[in-house]
Amino acid sequence: xxxxxxxxxxxxxxxxxxxxxxxxxxxxxxxxxxxxxxxxxxxxxxxxxxxxxxxxxxxxxxxxxxxxxxxxxxxxxxxxxxxxxxxxxxxxxxxxxxxxxxxxxxxxxxxxxxxxxxxxxxxxxxxxxxxxxxxxxxxxxxxxxxxxxxxxxxxxxxxxxxxxxxxxxxxxxxxxxxxxxxxxxxxxxxxxxxxxxxxxxxxxxxxxxxxxxxxxxxxxxxxxxxxxxxxxxxxxxxxxxxxxxxxxxxxxxxxxxxxxxxxxxxxxxxxxxxxxxxxxxxxxxxxxxxxxx
Amino acid sequence: xxxxxxxxxxxxxxxxxxxxxxxxxxxxxxxxxxxxxxxxxxxxxxxxxxxxxxxxxxxxxxxxxxxxxxxxxxxxxxxxxxxxxxxxxxxxxxxxxxxxxxxxxxxxxxxxxxxxxxxxxxxxxxxxxxxxxxxxxxxxxxxxxxxxxxxxxxxxxxxxxxxxxxxxxxxxxxxxxxxxxxxxxxxxxxxxxxxxxxxxxxxxxxxxxxxxxxxxxxxxxxxxxxxxxxxxxxxxxxxxxxxxxxxxxxxxxxxxxxxxxxxxxxxxxxxxxxxxxxxxxxxxxxxxxxxxxxxxxxxxxxxxxxxxxxxxxxxxxxxxxxxxxxxxxxxxxxxxxxxxxxxxxxxxxxxxxxxxxxxxxxxxxxxxxxxxxxxxxxxxxxxxxxxxxxxxxxxxxxxxxxxxxxxxxxxxxxxxxxxxxxxxxxxxxxxxxxxxxxxxxxxx
Numbered sequence: 001x002x003x004x005x006x007x008x009x010x011x012x013x014x015x016x017x018x019x020x021x022x023x024x025x026x027x028x029x030x031x032x033x034x035x036x037x038x039x040x041x042x043x044x045x046x047x048x049x050x051x052x053x054x055x056x057x058x059x060x061x062x063x064x065x066x067x068x069x070x071x072x073x074x075x076x077x078x079x080x081x082x083x084x085x086x087x088x089x090x091x092x093x094x095x096x097x098x099x100x101x102x103x104x105x106x107x108x109x110x111x112x113x114x115x116x117x118x119x120x121x122x123x124x125x126x127x128x129x130x131x132x133x134x135x136x137x138x139x140x141x142x143x144x145x146x147x148x149x150x151x152x153x154x155x156x157x158x159x160x161x162x163x164x165x166x167x168x169x170x171x172x173x174x175x176x177x178x179x180x181x182x183x184x185x186x187x188x189x190x191x192x193x194x195x196x197x198x199x200x201x202x203x204x205x206x207x208x209x210x211x212x213x214x215x216x217x218x219x220x221x222x223x224x225x226x227x228x229x230x231x232x233x234x235x236x237x238x239x240x241x242x243x244x245x246x247x248x249x250x251x252x253x254x255x256x257x258x259x260x261x262x263x264x265x266x267x268x269x270x271x272x273x274x275x276x277x278x279x280x281x282x283x284x285x286x287x288x289x290x291x292x293x
Numbered sequence: 294x295x296x297x298x299x300x301x302x303x304x305x306x307x308x309x310x311x312x313x314x315x316x317x318x319x320x321x322x323x324x325x326x327x328x329x330x331x332x333x334x335x336x337x338x339x340x341x342x343x344x345x346x347x348x349x350x351x352x353x354x355x356x357x358x359x360x361x362x363x364x365x366x367x368x369x370x371x372x373x374x375x376x377x378x379x380x381x382x383x384x385x386x387x388x389x390x391x392x393x394x395x396x397x398x399x400x401x402x403x404x405x406x407x408x409x410x411x412x413x414x415x416x417x418x419x420x421x422x423x424x425x426x427x428x429x430x431x432x433x434x435x436x437x438x439x440x441x442x443x444x445x446x447x448x449x450x451x452x453x454x455x456x457x458x459x460x461x462x463x464x465x466x467x468x469x470x471x472x473x474x475x476x477x478x479x480x481x482x483x484x485x486x487x488x489x490x491x492x493x494x495x496x497x498x499x500x501x502x503x504x505x506x507x508x509x510x511x512x513x514x515x516x517x518x519x520x521x522x523x524x525x526x527x528x529x530x531x532x533x534x535x536x537x538x539x540x541x542x543x544x545x546x547x548x549x550x551x552x553x554x555x556x557x558x559x560x561x562x563x564x565x566x567x568x569x570x571x572x573x574x575x576x577x578x579x580x581x582x583x584x585x586x587x588x589x590x591x592x593x594x595x596x597x598x599x600x601x602x603x604x605x606x607x608x609x610x611x612x613x614x615x616x617x618x619x620x621x622x623x624x625x626x627x628x629x630x631x632x633x634x635x636x637x638x639x640x641x642x643x644x645x646x647x648x649x650x651x652x653x654x655x656x657x658x659x660x661x662x663x664x665x666x667x668x669x670x671x672x673x674x675x676x677x678x679x680x681x682x683x684x685x686x687x688x689x690x691x692x693x694x695x696x697x698x699x700x701x702x703x704x705x706x707x708x709x710x711x712x713x714x715x716x717x718x719x720x721x722x723x724x725x726x727x728x729x730x731x732x733x734x735x736x737x
Binding site: 145146250252255 | 556559
């Protein structure tokens with residue numbers, strides 16, 4: 001027993017055990033249970049294998065949901081990455097105390113509970129009392145059906161997600177920027193590189209891994225988003241803003257078809273698995289290259 | 294003679310004194326009971342419910358705990374789903390319209406509670422029967438708490454100026470009027486452009502939430518339009534459905550442009566803010582208008598929905614109380630539910646919420662509260678369906694088998710069809726083809 005406990009690997013395992021149990025109970029078990037549910041019939045009395053997945057793939061509305069989920073996630077993540085990159089650079093050049101103030105202010109959207117801030121946005125877009133429309137009317141411009149027309153409704157969803165998630169990108173990029181050695185910029189300047197050159201040949205290569213990881217992390221969270229769509233549009237108009245999570249909720253909880261709801265939500269898994277594979281492979285490859293250099 | 298010791302006397306006295314204590318019934322003599330009830334919109338509703346239940350609990354020595362679970366964010370639906378999966382939780386749950394069907398396998402039969410109630414109070418609302426009586430057995434007890442109609446809630450002044458005196462049409466007394474026969478979908482269509490011009494466009498939602506679905510569902514019923522018939526056959530490609538869609542194509546341009554994004558609060562706000570002359574809603578919008586915008590509240594009158602060729606249908610959205618098959622105290626739960634459904638309790642609850650709740654037993658549509666509430670006095674007199682209204686309670690999706698209808702309802706198939714045509718610019722043929730495809734999925 002004494003020898004057993006003296007083995008470092010055993011001690012390490014025992015120390016990790018609480019975490020392993022936590023992950024097992026709160027992540028692995030629910031995931032396996034969701035897979036099990038997705039393979040049952042509507043009344044959950046019969047095993048139907050991949051029947052629910054096959055059924056979903058034949059439905060035109062589900063094709064729309066897949067398209068919208070990808071559109072929402074990809075556009076929102078791209079916008080967040082771009083804005084976060086710009087903000088991080090702007091922040092980086094603000095000196096000392098002022099930077100802390102601005103950093104704190106810009107982090108506010110990310111720290112406010114999403115459900116509350118989305119409700120705030122919903123009031124701004126509200127059909128009857130939209131503050132934006134009030135402003136437009138004051139300026140003599142025509143009002144906009146923010147949540148009532150497909151294009152505008154999708155734009156609003158992406159806008160709110162971008163507003164919420166940009167600070168995360170900004171803070172990650174800022175941390176990465178601060179870790180780039182100043183000497184590299186000085187060397188680039190000596191070699192005649194301008195601002196663009198420094199960005200292209202110093203900043204971006206040094207930040208590539210953190211950009212990839214941040215994009216991957218955000219992609220996962222954005223794909224699984226529920227709150228924004230649920231509060232802003234509930235999938236309307238005409239199902240044109242439904243994404244996987246809201247459609248799964250409507251199927252599983254509201255319409256009493258839990259297996260179909262589980263199958264819908266599991267469609268995120270292969271998409272995210274493929275994205276994770278390529279992004280993480282890129283990160284590993286660059287790590288190897290840097291280690292070799 | 295045996296001598297009694299002091300110790301023996303004290304011991305006997307103590308034993309005698311403790312005897313009655315053994316026979317006293319504690320507060321939980323008949324066990325414990327846990328209830329998950331709907332958190333009422335009207336704050337007084339929860340207090341009245343708690344008072345009635347505590348009175349029953351004291352009398353029957355049952356320890357009752359009540360959780361009022363909000364329907365905001367579908368928290369009640371999520372709680373029910375979790376309890377059904379875990380097979381543990383409250384003994385009694387308040388089920389929204391379709392949930393009895395969704396959870397039928399986990400529910401205790403309630404025939405022994407409902408049958409005596411029907412024997413005593415007569416017919417129960419047919420929509421309740423459609424939703425809660427499965428395979429010839431009641432699986433939940435129709436409840437008044439939260440149960441609502443969604444009739445017309447209209448501005449008296451606009452309709453009077455437009456030539457329709459709604460107070461004369463539906464007076465606050467037991468009287469059928471010839472004028473009420475003129476309140477048809479066609480008449481409403483004639484008035485819609487006038488309301489639009491007056492800046493009071495009818496706030497009739499075409500979104501994906503219940504108020505929109507219920508309005509369009511009642512309209513479809515008025516035209517005899519069924520997406521799926523009672524046998525489960527898809528009947529969407531039919532003349533009545535086309536007629537209903539044609540009607541909506543004429544009506545939609547005169548509704549506010551944002552009706553496609555309406556939720557269940559948008560129509561209320563349209564009326565309360567004075568921007569709309571007509572919505573289909575329980576009197577909650579009127580009640581808030583009285584509080585927040587009194588001139589509008591004083592100008593509101595509630596009366597049944599317009600009629601179509603096949604009759605007058607008023608949307609009805611009921612709640613039911615069910616007992617889980619895994620409940621721990623079924624007998625006490627049944628006693629309590631039976632008690633709560635007695636006329637005295639239903640009337641007390643209904644009065645506490647100013648008549649918002651609709652009793653599921655048709656014989657109870659004569660409570661005083663609807664005549665006494667105002668301003669204006671009698672404004673909600675015609676909120677419950679009265680025998681002289683010649684109206685039928687309706688739920689969108691009926692008469693399809695409920696496991697199909699629930700999907701028609703929750704997926705908002707009818708409003709989506711209308712929106713695809715009137716907003717999306719799709720042809721009627723394409724819309725019907727889309728609906729057919731969706732319905733095939735629902736009938737799998």
